[in-house]
């Protein structure tokens with residue numbers, strides 16, 4: 533690659549900045565600086581680390597307008613979506629700064645009859661240098677979901693933002709380094725090749741968010757190192773017979789079109805019960821027709837992404853899908869694609885089984901909720917599902933039958949604070965049962981004998 537990475541505004545296709553790509557030596561240097569800083573950072577009292585994160589939250593508040601503008605420009609988000617990233621990041625700081633107080637050394641009981649004067653305990657210690665590689669679709673809040681818990685728990689970091697959001701990545705680096713001691717947080721820039729070098733470097737753990745393809749490559753390259761993978765999805769919305777129709781329509785349309793459908797948990801396909809299908813489809817089409825380019829939805833991130841979305845739609849049409857609204861590029865500068873509603877879709881179409889990552893709502897009418905569950909579970913992905921029903925208990929029961937990491941009932945795309953417990957099953961990633969703070973810590977066990985007598989089971993036998 534050229535050693536300058538250009539940032540392109542996807543709404544205008546203008547180059548809005550460039551950043552020097554990191555070399556292999558830059559990456560080695562960043563990891564070694566992070567390692568040197570680890571000893572003093574892990575010994576910094578927790579109260580001090582909390583204080584610095586609270587300062588970061590204040591700085592985000594001060595820079596909110598600037599950050600919002602930058603996110604809008606670099607990844608094409610509407611204002612409200614860009615500003616939400618700042619608010620989400622601040623909410624994550626508040627959440628993790630409170631939650632970390634719950635993490636305590638644990639004592640483990642030994643049966644004193646068999647093991648007299650024996651104590652066990654487990655404490656939780658930071659990994660060391662955490663590598664973080666992220667995509668562009670939430671260029672601020674998604675990195676912050678890891679940066680906050682990783683720094684709070686005493687790790688130092690090397691961060692590689694996406695090549696499609698380098699300016700926001702640079703801004704994150706600038707803000708954090710205004711507050712934290714030098715060397716604690718380091719940033720490297722570049723594309724997949726730079727990512728690969730970071731994966732193979734001397735880090736102690738990697739947090740990765742991105743595509744399934746990249747995730748598979750990382751597993752090949754990382755060797756014997758802990759790794760957390762958050763990968764792609766193909767979330768269904770299941771609209772039950774007893775759904776609140778107007779809530780379901782609004783939720784499905786927003787869930788599919790916000791961020792131009794470029795969310796790992798975007799509603800990528802809809803299964804609607806036949807009893808309410810006609811009315812639901814009619815209202816979805818009306819709602820989609822009201823959406824305004826550049827205000828309610830932005831462009832796709834790149835020409836490649838535009839081409840991919842277009843090819844999924846064309847393939848579906850060629851196999852018999854019908855377009856009720858949208859269906860094509862918007863003929864002006866920028867990578868805009870019309871929000872699109874498709875019917876007569878089937879699982880043999882890419883639009884129903886591969887991640888599209890675009891503003892498309894393919895709707896399939898089903899005879900029963902069981903059919904919707906069966907079709908949902910057929911997917912190779914298992915990130916999230918949204919269930920629209922007036923019966924919450926039934927919604928939970930349906931959710932229990934679906935192999936996904938996250939179930940939303942009458943809600944969509946709303947993370948737990950700080951993105952805690954975010955993750956999927958199957959191809960969607962390596963699902964972890966731990967909170968994000970615990971994922972940044974490892975257990976260290978202590979077994980202590982305070983007697984003076986030799987143990988009965990030691991030699992001689």
Ligand code: NAD
Pocket residue numbers: 665666667668669674692693694695722723724725726727728731741742743744745746747749750762763764765795796797887889915954955956960961
């Ligand atoms: P991507 O995999 O192309 O790139 C993501 C990041 O990884 C970038 O920084 C890129 O430079 C780097 N990268 C790419 N290949 C790599 C490799 N082989 N080794 C190391 N680094 C590599 O993904 P993208 O297009 O930036 O983002 C979209 C994808 O991310 C979608 O599949 C989406 O579903 C997924 N995503 C998942 C989540 C989640 O939490 N599960 C959240 C957001 C996005």
